[in-house]
Amino acid sequence: MKTKGKPVWGLLGPYTLWAAVFIVVPLIFVAYYAFTDNSFTFTFDNLLRFFNDKSQMGDTEVRTYMLIFWRSLKLAVISTVICLLLGYPLAYIMSRASDRSQKIMMTLLMIPMWMNFLIRTYAWMTILQDTGLLNGMLTRLGLGNVHIIGTEGAVVIGMVYDYLPYMVLPIYSVMAKLDIRLIEAARDLGCNNYGVLKRVIFPLSMPGVLSGINMVLIPSVSTFYISQKLGNGKFFLIGDAIEGQYVANNLHFAAAMAFILMIILLVMMALIKKFTNNMAYGGEEI
């Protein structure tokens, strides 16, 4: 045996210990806090509270946290779809551009990613405000005012803005590596542009699309800053709810919501993976 005597655990040991203590154990703590009350006795109350808490909204009584959760999911899915619709063509255009333009566009995409997203989101706030720059411009052009800040639309704009690069980069990196001979072969076999896109490029870019969806959907479901600033605090998302409970020092309820969010995301990601795999490999019958 070649590998015998090689010090595997001397190298891997520190990391294994670290990962156990700082990755696995904290997750156990989330479950532990979720299922206990303030005196650490077992209870389902925190989880039940998430499903049952009610509050008055106008004339109707609503389930507070369920409403917040569905809203988060809805806005995150809308943002992810918009990111995909904008990001996919952009990634395609980038991958077809000259080497030099590719490099420039990559740099341009990465600059916003390296700047603090809090300040950039705040800048959007000053653009979208009722007395902000956008409305100032529209009024000067005689187009009247639009009310954007404090709507769900503003939150979606913020999410798309913050996470668009995370959609473009993985799709681009798959497309840039695409074997050009496959496209030529498809052309030789009679495909037009549309056929090449549908039958060659699209299925082969699916792994990039999958990781792009992952990288946009997960942070937008769990964000807690964008909604506070661009939604004027009117559209609480699940991230805001968790942060609010943390600030109020209700750690057990915060843990319960984190626990539920984690489970739901795991299921969702598994479903999306299955769906995109079908599109890529078992997809269409000819």
Add this chain to the structure above:
Amino acid sequence: MKTASRIFTALVFIFLFAPIAILIIFSFNDAKSLSVFSGFSLRWYRELIYDDATLESVRNTLILALSATVISTVMGTAAAVGINRLRNKWIKSAINTVTDIPMTNPDIITGISLMLMFVFFGRMFGRSDSLSFTTMLLSHVTFCLPYVILQVLPKLRQMDPSLPEAAQDLGCTPVRAFFKATIPEIMPGVITGAIMAFTMSLDDFVISYFTSGAGFQTLPVRIYNMTKKTVTPKMYALATIIFFVILTMLLISNFADEDASEKRKIKRDNRKALKK
């Protein structure tokens, strides 16, 4: 079609850079307003220089990012070499699964989970101020490690395994063979991993927010606390400085890249010429 895709690309990049352009412009605003420009001045840059709390948070951010990068790069590189040598499939996939967790879990859950553990043990030892520089450093190393490992592992797989063996045959001890043969081969991965760890740590807000104590604030946490109140263009001045630092760094690294590939090309041509 060509024009259509040009227009589309331009529109997307305008969307991405509009707020950045605006914060740069308003950082030079004479008045306090963030939406009415009343004249050019460097007033907010001057105020920034005298804002000790902000400057200290910049220093804190850099210290934290550097420490987290050094620890996660050393430990992550060693871990990657170890994972690459593992023969037991089951242990290998278990370790890979755990490594994926911090990258696939939302930051808010990673932050909450670490915070709960720190608070729990803090209480156990009777300390209410359990969140500090140490807890932040532990957290940052934790979310940086997977990025280092994932950058180094592919380089190890590409490497010819007989290389360190040859070194040993030629009289190197295993340790010396590791440093003389393996490390130079995987160095590009190690460097990319370290850069990624550094930028992730520098830019992190969510995990820092949950694991930071009152005594130690990083820049993103400080910015968050500042945006809770009314914001002055001072913050934009800070963002503008950050923007130009990043831009310069990216341009330098691009030039260095082109320069290096140019040099490699010349070397290759020279070698070819020599062979003839």
